[in-house]
Amino acid sequence: MSKTEKFQFSGHETFPLRQLWLRKAYLGVKDSETKNPKESKSLFSDEKAISNFGVGKNMVSSIRHWALATGIIEENSEVGYKTTPLGDSLFGDSGLDPYQEHPSTAWLIHWKLAGEGDRSTTWKWLFNYVIEPTLDTEHLINNLQNFANDREYKVASATLKRDIECCLRSYVPRVAGDSPEEISDTVLGELALIQQIGRGQFEFKRGAKQTLSDSLFAWCLVDFWDRYSPDTKTLSFEAIAHEYGSPGRVFKLDESSVADRVQALGDVTKNQLTWSDTAGMRQVIKGQVKKDKLLENAYD
DSSP: OOTTSOOOOOSSTTOOOBTTHHHHHHHHHHHHHHHOGGGGGGTTTSTTHHHHHTSOHHHHHHHHHHHHHTTSEEEETTTEEEEOHHHHHHHSTTOSOTTSOSHHHHHHHHIIIIIIOSSOHHHHHHHHHOOOSSEEHHHHHHHHHHHHHHTTOOOOHHHHHHHHHHHHHHHOOOSTTOOHHHHHHBSGGGGOOEEEEETTEEEEOOSOOTTSOHHHHHHHHHHHHHHHOTTOSEEEHHHHHHSTTOHHHHTTOOHHHHHHHHHTHHHHHTTSEEEEEETTEEEEEEOSOOHHHHHHHTTO
16 A cells, blocks of 8 residues: 555444445445436435435445445446446346345455455455454554554544454454344354454454355456556466465465465466466466456356
């Protein structure tokens, strides 16, 4: 993350993303697009929002935040909000996962938050920049504050505390005080990427991720590639496994697991991506990639 990147440490109103919130946001915006596009400007703020979404005012704001952060909807200067191609792919009339039941959707949401992180700085920072074996809440707050200070971004420590707590609760919902509803309803908890090991202490769970499909790994690899090195046709194993924002880092895969994934790319992508290990050069070679098809295959 450079000084020129945008930072955001709030917007979720301390609520972790819950099941079907993204669907609700998508359908609300889509309905406005169909009936009266200009109505979408007030979709999340007018008096009807609470009854339309069936939650309190702060939760409506949280729904808006998560839908924007995951790229399901986007802000538009003319009409307020619009659905995105990704939102249409998942929740549209012929959507891949209209009721958010497939494990690939949870992994995709994690990727949007921690891999891209356009509106979720703490998620991106935690999964890419934190390398300590134990995640101590107080240390995380201090380190995130230093991270922001180093990039000349001013933010209150109380804001960072709320953001870190929300981030951790997104992945480890079983903490004191959570209601049974919240425990069962978080989206990212099923990924088992973080586990609690003590009061205020957590750790990453590294290794193979059984519910992460090879096709979604390939889609995320291409997404990372397009941002990290868009003009190259090859990408090294080291970058895929260890670079900031890479699938290896974001999904907390060990080198053996990354090796298994890249070696399967030829079969998984029908040689749109191929693995090469010649003369000590371990790399993936990119051909003509149909990214939408890779995403579709993740839901087969």
